[in-house]
Each structure stands twice: as C-alpha cells, then as structure tokens.
Amino acid sequence: MTDSALNIGFIGLGIMGAPMAGHLLEAGHRLSVHTRRPLAPALAQSGATPCASARAVAERADIVITMLPDTPDVEAVLFGADGVAAGLRAGKLVVDMSSISPIATKAFAQRVNALGCDYLDAPVSGGEVGAKNATLSIMVGGPEAAFERARPLFERMGKNITRVGGNGDGQTAKVANQIIVALTIEAVAEALLFAAKAGADPARVRQALMGGFASSKVLEVHGERMVQRRFEPGFRIELHQKDLALALGSARALGVSLPSTAATQELFNACAAQGGRAWDHSALVKALEALAHFEIGQRPA
Amino acid sequence: MTDSALNIGFIGLGIMGAPMAGHLLEAGHRLSVHTRRPLAPALAQSGATPCASARAVAERADIVITMLPDTPDVEAVLFGADGVAAGLRAGKLVVDMSSISPIATKAFAQRVNALGCDYLDAPVSGGEVGAKNATLSIMVGGPEAAFERARPLFERMGKNITRVGGNGDGQTAKVANQIIVALTIEAVAEALLFAAKAGADPARVRQALMGGFASSKVLEVHGERMVQRRFEPGFRIELHQKDLALALGSARALGVSLPSTAATQELFNACAAQGGRAWDHSALVKALEALAHFEIGQRPA
Numbered sequence: 188m189t190d191s192a193l194n195i196g197f198i199g200l201g202i203m204g205a206p207m208a209g210h211l212l213e214a215g216h217r218l219s220v221h222t223r224r225p226l227a228p229a230l231a232q233s234g235a236t237p238c239a240s241a242r243a244v245a246e247r248a249d250i251v252i253t254m255l256p257d258t259p260d261v262e263a264v265l266f267g268a269d270g271v272a273a274g275l276r277a278g279k280l281v282v283d284m285s286s287i288s289p290i291a292t293k294a295f296a297q298r299v300n301a302l303g304c305d306y307l308d309a310p311v312s313g314g315e316v317g318a319k320n321a322t323l324s325i326m327v328g329g330p331e332a333a334f335e336r337a338r339p340l341f342e343r344m345g346k347n348i349t350r351v352g353g354n355g356d357g358q359t360a361k362v363a364n365q366i367i368v369a370l371t372i373e374a375v376a377e378a379l380l381f382a383a384k385a386g387a388d389p390a391r392v393r394q395a396l397m398g399g400f401a402s403s404k405v406l407e408v409h410g411e412r413m414v415q416r417r418f419e420p421g422f423r424i425e426l427h428q429k430d431l432a433l434a435l436g437s438a439r440a441l442g443v444s445l446p447s448t449a450a451t452q453e454l455f456n457a458c459a460a461q462g463g464r465a466w467d468h469s470a471l472v473k474a475l476e477a478l479a480h481f482e483i484g485q486r487p488a
Numbered sequence: 489m490t491d492s493a494l495n496i497g498f499i500g501l502g503i504m505g506a507p508m509a510g511h512l513l514e515a516g517h518r519l520s521v522h523t524r525r526p527l528a529p530a531l532a533q534s535g536a537t538p539c540a541s542a543r544a545v546a547e548r549a550d551i552v553i554t555m556l557p558d559t560p561d562v563e564a565v566l567f568g569a570d571g572v573a574a575g576l577r578a579g580k581l582v583v584d585m586s587s588i589s590p591i592a593t594k595a596f597a598q599r600v601n602a603l604g605c606d607y608l609d610a611p612v613s614g615g616e617v618g619a620k621n622a623t624l625s626i627m628v629g630g631p632e633a634a635f636e637r638a639r640p641l642f643e644r645m646g647k648n649i650t651r652v653g654g655n656g657d658g659q660t661a662k663v664a665n666q667i668i669v670a671l672t673i674e675a676v677a678e679a680l681l682f683a684a685k686a687g688a689d690p691a692r693v694r695q696a697l698m699g700g701f702a703s704s705k706v707l708e709v710h711g712e713r714m715v716q717r718r719f720e721p722g723f724r725i726e727l728h729q730k731d732l733a734l735a736l737g738s739a740r741a742l743g744v745s746l747p748s749t750a751a752t753q754e755l756f757n758a759c760a761a762q763g764g765r766a767w768d769h770s771a772l773v774k775a776l777e778a779l780a781h782f783e784i785g786q787r788p789a
Contacts, residue, residue, distance in 0.1 A: 289686050312700055324700045328688075349696040356688040360696045363679035363688075367702035370678065370748070374671030377746045378664035381735065384744040385590050387629075387657040387664075395650040395661045399613055399625045401668035403704030434682065441788070443685040444779040445678045446755075447671070447748055454747075478745040487742070 190214045190339050196248030198222070198241055198264055198271070199285070203311070204254035205230060206318045207284070210343045219247040241265075245274030250337065251281050257429065258287040265295060277303025282337055284325075286310040286365075288433055289358035290440055296329070296354035305333035306354055310361035311345060314422050322346045326364070328357030362437060365430035366448050369468065371405040373451045376472035379413055383483045390414045409469035413483055421467035428455045428464075491515045491640050497549030499523070499542050499565055499572070500586070504612070505555035506531060507619045508585070511644045520548040542566075546575030551638065552582050558730065559588040566596060578604025583638055585626070587611040587666075589734055590659035591741055597630070597655035606634035607655055611662035612646060615723050623647045627665070629658030663738060666731035667749050670769065672706040674752045677773035680714055684784045691715045710770035714784055722768030729756045729765075 196219045197208040208230060212218050218235040221244045231237070238244045241264045245251050251271050255261050261283055265271045271281060281299050283292070283306070296306035307329035317323040323345035327334055334350045341348045351360045378401070382392040393410045396402065412418065431452040438445045457474035458466060466473075476482045494517050498509040501523045509531060513519050519536040522545045532538070539545045542565045546552050552572050556562050562584055566572045572582060582600050584593070584607070597607035608630035618624040624646035628635055635651045642649045652661045679702075683693040694711045697703065713719065732753040739746045758775035759767060767774075777783045 326696050347699055351692050351696050352688050359683050359686040359688040360693045363683045363693050364697050364700060364702045366679040367675045370675030371672050371704060373748050374668045377749055378667040381739060381744055381746060382660050382664045384742045385660040387653050387660040391652050392661045392664050395627050395652050396665050398648055399665060400705050401665045403672060404701050438682060441685045443682055445682060446751060447674050448678055450747060450751060
C-alpha cells in the first residue's frame with residue numbers, strides 16, 4: 188500500500204535512520220538523501236536520490252527529516268555551510284528525529300520558523316529493533332498542523348505517536364523517558380542484588396514482585412536480563428550515558444537538581460571503567476556488583 | 489462460604505491486622521486474639537476470643553499469626569515473657585505477616601523450629617485498602633508443607649500469594665519490593681519535575697511515556713498523584729522510611745551497598761523535615777521541588 192507520494196529529504200542514514208528512511212521509500216515517497224558515508228546499498232537500489240549537500244536535500248524536499256547522533260551534529264546539518272537552512276523556502280517542514288537538547292531545540296525551531304518554515308522535534312524510543320520493525324515510540328513537539336502534516340510519515344516509522352506539546356517538548360519527554368528508564372534499572376538492580384545477597388533466588392523474587400506496585404517494564408525486561416546475565420545490547424550503555432548527559436546538562440541550564448540521575452550516570456561511568464560501554468544498559472547492575480564484591484547468581488558465603 | 493474451621497491465633501489487631509483477622513472470622517475460623525489495646529468492637533462482636541497473653545493465644549491455637557509494627561515487636565511477642573514460644577507445642581505453625589528484618593526472621597524461624605513448630609514469614613503489600621478488600625499481595629518464606637497448610641488463610645486475606653523460598657525469603661522479597669517502589673517514585677519525580685521545569689506539561693509527558701520502557705505501576709499511580717498534587721495517603725512516608733531503614737540495616741549486615749536506596753531515604757527524611765511524615769510516599773517529589781525551588785504545576789519563569 189502506498190501513500191500519496193511526498194518529496195522527503197532524509198539526512199542521517201545510520202543504524203536508526205537507514206531503516207526509517209527505508210519504510211518511507213516502501214510507502215512510495217520520493218526520498219532525497221545526503222550522507223557523509225556511502226549510501227547503504229538497499230537504499231541506493233530502492234530509488235533514494237543522493238544529494239551533494241544538506242542544502243541540496245532541502246532544495247528538493249518539502250519535508251526534511253534529520254536523524255543524527257547529537258546536538259552539535261543537528262546544528263551543523265541545519266545551520267552550517269551548505270546546510271538545510273540555506274535550502275529552505277517558506278512552507279517547508281523540518282522534522283528532527285534525533286535525540287538532542289530540548290533547550291537547543293527551541294532555538295533551532297525559532298531559526299527555522301524565521302525562514303517561514305515549521306519545525307517538529309520528534310525523538311524516538313525503541314532502538315534499532317523498533318526502527319527496523321516500524322514500532323518506534325515517537326514523542327513530538329511542535330504546532331498541531333505541522334504534526335498532522337508529518338503524521339503519515341510517523342505512522343510508517345512507529346506505533347506509539349504522541350504530540351506532547353510545543354517545540355522542545357518532544358525532546359523533553361524523551362529526556363524524561365531516559366531518566367526514568369535508567370533510574371528504574373538502578374532500582375531493580377539494587378533490589379535483586381540485595382535479594383541475592385540475602386540468600387533468596389532473585390528470579391523468584393522478581394516473579395513475586397511482578398503485578399504489584401514494584402511492577403514495571405524494566406523489572407520485566409531488564410530484571411530478566413540481570414538474572415539471566417544477558418548483557419548483549421539491546422540499548423548500549425554509551426547511548427544511555429549520552430542521554431543522561433543531556434538530562435544533566437539541561438538540568439544545570441534550567442536550574443533543577445537531579446540527584447539520582449547524576450548518581451546513576453556515575454554508575455554507568457563505572458561500567459565504562461570495566462570496559463562496558465557497549466554492554467546493554469541492564470548491565471548497570473555490574474557496577475553495584477563491583478561495590479558489593481558479589482554477583483547476582485552467586486550464592487552468598 | 490465457610491472453610492473447615494481452624495483454631496487460629498491472631499496477635500496485632502491494628503489498621504492492617506483487624507480487617508485481616510476479620511476475614512478469617514468471616515470464613516468460619518475460631519480466633520483467639522491478644523492485644524494491648526481494647527479489642528475493635530467489630531471483632532469482639534464477631535466472636536473472637538480475647539486472651540490475657542500471647543502465650544495463652546499460642547496454647548489455644550494451632551496456627552498463630554502475628555501482624556506487628558517492627559522487628560522488636562515481633563521478637564517481644566514471640567520470645568518475651570508470656571510470649572508465643574512459651575505456649576507452643578510441637579506441630580503448631582507460626583506465621584509472621586509483619587514486615588520486619590529478613591535476617592532476624594531467619595533466627596526467629598530457627599528458634600520456633602527448635603520447639604518442633606514450623607515458621608512462615610509472610611509479609612504483605614497493598615496497605616489498608618488491600619487488607620480491607622482482601623486483595624493483599626503476600627510474599628511467603630518457609631517450608632512448602634507449611635505454606636500449603638496456611639494457604640487457605642492467605643487466600644482469605646490476599647490475592648497474589650507467592651512462596652518465594654525458605655525462611656527469610658518472604659521478608660527479603662518485601663524489602664526488595666519497597667526498594668523498587670521508593671526508587672521508582674524518585675525516578676518518576678525527577679523526570680516529571682525536569683519536564684515541568686523545561687516548560688512541558690507533566691501530565692502529557694506522563695501520558696506519552698506510558699506504554700514504553702518507562703512504564704510502571706508507579707508512573708501510572710504515583711505519577712498521577714504528583715501531577716494532581718494528591719498527597720493524602722495512600723502509603724505514608726514514615727512507613728516507607730521504616731522499610732528503607734530495614735533495607736539499609738540489612739544491607740550493612742549482609743555486606744552489600746545500596747547507594748540509591750540510601751539517597752532516597754535522605755529525600756524521605758527531607759520530606760519529614762517539611763512536616764510530611766504522614767504524606768503519601770509520592771510526595772517524595774516535594775523534596776526535589778525544594779531543591780529546585782520549583783513545583784510541578786508551576787510554569788517556569
């Protein structure tokens with residue numbers, strides 16, 4: 188089934204961006220792309236048009252999507268030499284699906300608005316699997332009309348699509364999401380490690396707690412990983428470090444104190460000290476295990 | 489519907505114990521009770537037999553249930569002068585449904601076992617509402633046969649009944665539960681406060697996060713309370729302080745480090761400093777709001 192074809196620009200064809208762009212091509216849209224690296228073969232064969240610059244992409248497209256690693260990358264692609272802004276004309280729409288600073292996002296939106304164009308921040312969660320299976324959660328900030336314009340594209344890439352509010356609010360929701368996920372992983376890790384050290388079976392404790400007030404998606408999924416010692420990602424610790432760095436940097440700029448976010452970031456840093464940047468974020472438990480000189484799965488002495 | 493009548497002793501007829509004992513009476517069991525305070529009228533009228541001491545309760549009953557505030561209370565009732573132990577004969581069963589130390593519990597169980605009796609630790613969660621509605625979660629530690637013997641009683645008082653393992657493991661599961669609930673409340677509080685300070689609507693952020701990896705019972709229930717500013721209990725901060733004190737004391741004794749549990753206890757202490765011992769535990773957010781000099785529900789300057 189194809190949608191009515193739109194002229195889409197897509198910049199940032201990495202692990203996430205490539206499958207997301209692929210879904211838009213499959214839906215029948217015309218894609219103009221720009222990438223520093225050679226185009227993924229699947230995309231090249233499926234009819235995406237490579238452009239020499241972000242500016243060229245913006246000149247050809249009506250809706251320009253960016254999916255980039257971090258705030259400085261988005262700033263460079265939007266406003267750098269031969270960037271998107273240089274190719275925009277009034278009425279176009281910029282959709283940043285990267286996970287970046289909510290504060291910088293509000294400034295980016297104003298600069299794009301000044302060119303007569305709408306801006307949406309639309310970060311995602313769900314990772315590589317969600318990108319491939321088009322099951323991403325998409326948290327959107329920006330004007331309602333722009334959201335409705337982009338909605339058919341979002342629906343090709345994700346399942347759980349929410350407009351949270353105005354520009355920046357999508358990024359804010361994503362940061363809030365990553366705070367909760369990290370701190371809940373830490374909570375489950377402390378509880379299961381305590382249980383194991385007290386001589387209980389952490390798998391049975393986890394099971395007993397499901398369904399009550401301690402129940403969460405993290406207890407279900409990450410708790411299971413901790414018990415099973417399955418730490419291949421999933422979602423890498425280094426990515427969650429980036430997200431918590433966004434949270435802590437934004438908190439400092441906003442004037443709000445996030446004590447447990449800061450402490451949890453330090454535990455991720457401790458995992459990195461063990462060589463764990465590429466472990467799944469549930470491996471946070473290993474930092475606590477190092478402190479306890481004891482592992483879930485051991486029997487206490 | 490009545491069960492085949494058993495001789496039950498019940499010691500500790502407070503906010504939780506009184507309705508729990510009431511369910512056992514309604515089921516047709518014979519109840520012997522002992523209490524320092526006058527017996528609740530409903531129980532007295534419904535046929536519970538008051539006894540002069542815990543020892544007298546244990547002499548009359550085949551299964552003795554205790555539901556008391558803390559570890560020293562259980563120790564005094566079981567092993568103090570005219571305590572339960574003095575009235576036990578081989579073959580009786582002691583069921584402690586209080587929330588107390590898992591380490592002390594193992595010692596209590598051994599002392600009861602030495603008298604030829606089984607012991608179950610069977611702490612509950614679900615609070616006063618769960619006690620009244622017989623919907624408590626019950627986490628049980630002790631021998632399988634003793635668990636099966638007590639199961640008809642548990643089924644009159646609760647819904648979600650799990651044997652976690654041997655003696656102490658029920659209390660360990662309860663401590664683990666309270667660690668997770670407290671730290672998840674803290675996680676949700678940091679995230680929603682961050683979102684509000686960043687200018688987003690915390691209610692919409694909470695909604696956007698439900699269903700993803702950040703979803704939890706706490707985000708659903710306590711997150712809603714934080715947004716609505718509904719801090720009447722629920723579950724009182726002073727009770728959660730007691731539970732985290734159990735966690736931290738046990739952790740010290742066991743040799744395991746719980747950094748976020750310790751930090752979260754300090755935030756509960758900060759709520760107490762504001763006069764909030766009797767607030768619902770979701771009011772933990774107020775300690776973070778004091779740090780941020782900003783409340784969820786305010787619009788940022």
